[in-house]
């Protein structure tokens with residue numbers, strides 16, 4: 001047995017047994033962050049915190065929610081909203097956080113693309129990030145089923161039908177996913193399980209992987225400069241903090257993170273208390289009715305861009321286009337052929353690519369919300385074609401990029 | 405060396421054994437997600453067609469799905485997909501769009517079905533006339549008994565349509 005001295009404080013007692021000081025040093029006090037970054041590098045922490053908000057508000061909702069097709073709607077719209085004290089608060093917090101988390105994810109992703117933070121050793125950060133994006137999407141969709149309103153039911157119908165993969169007619173697969181011919185009790189129960197247990201567990205694991213993937217390459221910086229972290233850390237530790245290009249995660253960077261987080265939370269609670277309705281679709285305040293489709297079915301705003309890519313085509317090509325759009329962002333580290341890690345503004349043609357892509361995704365989002373008629377259909381089709389043209393052109397425009 | 409290869413062997417045996425158990429768990433998990441027998445058995449629906457009015461859409465429920473029943477007027481085009489009962493012709497089809505499963509709405513004045521989800525259209529024989537739906541509305545298994553229609557049972561008329569490849 002190892003030698004244990006008598007401890008003089010609780011801290012020391014814990015340190016002897018769990019090495020908490022070493023842990024803190026390795027994970028925080030000597031985890032080095034470049035100085036040359038801006039508020040966009042706080043988005044990751046904002047995401048981690050928002051996930052925490054979702055977890056806590058979700059736990060409170062779980063105490064009264066009933067995963068039963070006859071009771072679910074009332075358990076949310078009557079019990080939680082009217083009977084439970086502050087039930088409305090948890091529901092609005094949960095709904096607004098679920099919506100806003102996607103806004104932050106998109107900002108976080110486009111920041112990564114802008115600064116080229118997905119290459120030269122940072123590929124796994126990007127891939128684990130995309131896995132988080134996909135899992136978050138599944139989490140949002142499964143949560144959307146739970147109130148069992150009209151939008152829940154019909155979005156459930158339409159999205160699970162995607163798995164028949166067009167002319168392959170895999171109806172057996174669709175029925176297997178639903179546990180029924182149409183969304184019903186078995187469907188609600190299993191999506192409930194996914195939403196409250198399996199997917200959150202997967203997200204926690206993936207956040208761990210994402211953080212682990214950051215450890216060796218470290219975060220990028222505003223100039224894409226390759227920093228010798230050991231040398232810079234040595235300067236910092238020797239007290240030469242002014243010249244060192246890095247700061248410690250704790251306490252230096254954490255205080256900046258907290259500042260950005262506070263600003264975000266002011267915005268967040270403003271939405272929760274005064275503008276929560278954007279996060280809740282009015283059609284979902286009608287209980288699910290398998291005999292009546294609502295006149296317009298559209299997903300939440302964060303899925304609109306890919307939904308719009310599905311719409312203008314006949315069934316099979318539409319599904320193929322949609323499928324590609326879901327996964328194509330995974331491939332950016334490999335489609336970008338340039339070794340430059342630098343902000344897009346210094347990368348010539350890639351700069352144009354970046355801004356056209358950003359605008360195109362916004363246009364797709366707007367068109368996805370409008371009815372698929374006349375000029376809107378045409379704009380949607382053009383934006384879809386531009387989307388794919390951009391991806392096809394990416395290897396070519398980056399291949400001969402001048403070194404910066 | 406000998407020691408190591410013995411360990412390797414043990415490791416492989418353990419690994420193979422565990423993989424076998426893992427396969428068993430996957431199989432059980434797959435089966436657990438299958439529709440329950442009670443869901444599969446969810447019975448047959450009988451519909452009386454004698455009171456049907458031409459050009460008025462009736463919607464019945466079968467296995468949780470809406471079933472469209474439309475008595476055709478003489479000016480509507482005849483189709484091999486029609487269900488003939490006496491001298492009346494009917495459209496009988498599952499009322500879910502073959503694109504992604506919304507319920508198309510019947511427009512009696514225009515005599516067509518419009519799917520609001522992505523703008524697909526069907527005619528009164530259930531044939532798809534405007535994309536994205538890639539195929540006609542699906543005809544559910546049916547059996548004609550006098551003026552009644554039993555949904556869920558495959559009668560001779562249904563089997564004939566199925567052989568001719570007309571049901572979907």
Ligand code: HEM
Pocket residue numbers: 040041042043044045047048051105108109112115117118122125126127128129130131132133136207210214218219220221
């Ligand atoms: C809930 C989900 C997520 C959480 C909690 C999260 C968390 C974080 C954190 C804390 C950082 C380090 C600080 C920063 O640069 O912001 C980071 C960096 C990064 N994340 Fe995420 N992230 C999430 C989703 C994503 C997604 C969807 C992507 C895109 C595919 C992504 C790609 C990246 C990249 C490329 C970096 C490195 C940035 C750099 O080196 O400058 N992350 N993430």
Ligand code: FES
Pocket residue numbers: 501502503504505506519520521522523524535536537
């Ligand atoms: S579901 Fe009917 S057109 Fe898409």
